[in-house]
Amino acid sequence: MSEREPLQGIPSMAEYYIQIIQAVQPEGPYDLGGYSLGGDIAYEVTRQLQEMGHKVNTIVMLDTLDSNALNALKNSDKDLILQTINVALISAMKQKSDEPPMLIHRDETNLELSDEVYLDELIELARSRGLTKTTAQIHKMIQKHLDIQKSYKLDEISISPLLYPEEVTCYYFRNQGGKVYGDLEPYASTVPNFSQAVDGSKYWGDWEREIPKLYMIDVDPSCHMTIFDEPNVYEKILKLCEKLYSKKAVSDRYLQNLIENLQLSGTGSKAPV
Structure with missing residues (x-):
């Protein structure tokens, strides 16, 4: 969120992350992780580190979508405007009270408007619901968010094999449950059933194919x-993660038992792949 232009494409972002990681820890082995798109970046960091001759032991992925799912979830500018305004509302309300924020539903907006007029309309709606940022601040925030989302180049993502x-x-x-947006979809997308192509699909297929030692643990958000x-x-x-990354070494069998216990305690019954 600095004044700099965002890096373009996940490989460039991964290269930058590696510079930061190695400033702290020059040599492997490394342990990586990421939530959502962060898992895609962690995989690419792993791939590049292996090409540099370093060892990566583990990746923890939190519901990371593969390339096919990401390609299917390409947002329009109006989607990104709606998302950004609602995230700003959530942030503003969390600072003021414990009451849930009154988010802007897509049906409250006029999609026939140009993007500029559409944004002005949403700003006025957001102000009526407690958003106190100035018009200039909101415009700057929206433009930065659009630039960042476009910089990921989701429609160009392809997963390259790991060297090892x-x-x-x-x-x-x-x-x-397999839902991407769930009940939040009308506040994140201007298109009804936008995530239908991904909801309930096998959107981890790339990871099954590319990582032989993949352990699947079901959770239920x-x-x-x-x-x-x-x-x-x-x-x-x-x-x-506490057990996996504790200073005390744990055996593979211990981790296997822990995964099985997590699954049996309400997170599903999917066995490790």
């Missing part, structure tokens, strides 16, 4: 977007 796939273990926390907002999900993710 057998060296990496991936722990994949899967949203058991309301949707993809709320994984970190629901304690029953967050606590199970935290429990595995």
Whole structure:
């Protein structure tokens, strides 16, 4: 969110992350992780690190969508405007009270308007619901968000094979319900059933194909977007990561038992792949 232009494409972003990682830890082995698109970037970081001669032990992916799913979820500018305004409303309301924010539903907006006029309309709606930023601040925030979302180049994403796939273990926390936006969809997309092509699909196919040691752990959030907002999900993710990355070494059998216990305690019954 700085004044700099965003990097273009996930490979460039991964290269930048590697510079930051190696400024702290010059040599591997490394352990990586990411939520949603962050998992795609973590995979690309892994791929590039292996090409540089470094070892990556683990990746923890939190409901990371593969290339096919990401290509199917390409947002329009109006989608991104609606998302950004509603995220700003959530942030503003969290600072003021515990009451849930009154988000802007797509049916309250006029999609026939130009993007500029559409944005002005949403700004006025947001102001009536407690957003206190100035018009200039909101315009700057929206433009930055559009630039960042476009910089990911989701329609160009392809997953390249790892140089040493057998060296990496991936722990994949899967949203058991399979909903991307769920009940939040009317506040994140201008198109009804926008995520229908991805909801309930096998959107982790790339990871099954590219990572032989993939462990699938089902969790049950309301949707993809709320994984970190629901304690029953967050606590199970935290429990595995605490054990996985504790200074005390743990055996593969111990981790296998832990995964099985997580699955038996309300997170699903999917066995490791």
